[in-house]
Amino acid sequence: MALVAPSILSADFAKLGEAITFLDERAVDYIHIDVMDGKYVPNLTFGPPVIKAIRPFTSIPFDVHLMIEKPEDSVEDYIAAGADRITFHTDATIHAHRLIHRIKEAGIKAGISLNPSQNPESVRYLLDDVDLVLLMSVNPGFGGQSFIPSTIEKAKQVRAMTDREDLEIMVDGGINETTGAAMVEAGCDSLVAGSYIFKHEDPMAAIDALKRL
Numbered sequence: 001m002a003l004v005a006p007s008i009l010s011a012d013f014a015k016l017g018e019a020i021t022f023l024d025e026r027a028v029d030y031i032h033i034d035v036m037d038g039k040y041v042p043n044l045t046f047g048p049p050v051i052k053a054i055r056p057f058t059s060i061p062f063d064v065h066l067m068i069e070k071p072e073d074s075v076e077d078y079i080a081a082g083a084d085r086i087t088f089h090t091d092a093t094i095h096a097h098r099l100i101h102r103i104k105e106a107g108i109k110a111g112i113s114l115n116p117s118q119n120p121e122s123v124r125y126l127l128d129d130v131d132l133v134l135l136m137s138v139n140p141g142f143g144g145q146s147f148i149p150s151t152i153e154k155a156k157q158v159r160a161m162t163d164r165e166d167l168e169i170m171v172d173g174g175i176n177e178t179t180g181a182a183m184v185e186a187g188c189d190s191l192v193a194g195s196y197i198f199k200h201e202d203p204m205a206a207i208d209a210l211k212r213l
């Protein structure tokens with residue numbers, strides 16, 4: 001059984017509260033919130049005030065994916081807004097190890113993300129420190145892109161780099177039943193999916209299909 005993290009990037013932003021209530025009723029494992037600053041990625045989305053506004057709609061953990069430059073400058077704002085897990089991109093900050101520990105000292109989980117072009121060897125010495133590794137299977141910035149197949153090999157590599165059974169490997173981008181199955185087979189624990197769920201004619205069925213993988 002895969003853990004499922006629907007990305008609200010593909011939800012109707014005019015009805016975000018309704019989208020969160022829907023996900024709450026489906027008992028998804030995490031709600032994935034894509035924060036984009038228009039600099040690290042060429043798109044702008046939510047910030048702490050929006051996260052704070054949707055927080056009362058559910059107690060499902062908020063899995064906050066920071067696609068922002070210098071996450072160390074604002075990470076506390078996302079924690080205060082209600083993040084349960086914060087994942088940042090290792091190439092967006094200089095001292096990734098220090099930032100992981102700042103997040104964990106605040107009492108929440110810390111993750112690191114790798115873009116499709118990044119070598120997993122670059123995070124070998126962070127694997128004992130983090131709670132999760134988020135493998136991007138698209139270039140970050142937009143929903144609805146196609147899955148990049150080399151992510152399958154990358155997941156196997158990360159899994160082979162650690163003995164930790166509690167290290168969560170999550171994948172994000174272009175996930176559907178087929179690509180999700182390949183990533184679970186490669187050692188992934190959790191699947192982020194945006195357009196597959198929210199553009200599906202039956203979003204509940206899409207969530208259930210991913211859970212079953």
Ligand SMILES: O=C(CO)[C@@H](O)[C@H](O)COP(=O)(O)O
Pocket residue numbers: 007009010032034065067138139140141142143144145172173174175192193194195196
């Ligand atoms: O972080 C991102 C994109 O940068 C993702 O979380 C997207 O929201 C995934 O969307 P789909 O590829 O599943 O449509």
Ligand SMILES: [Co+2]
Pocket residue numbers: 007032033034065172192
């Ligand atoms: Co994301």
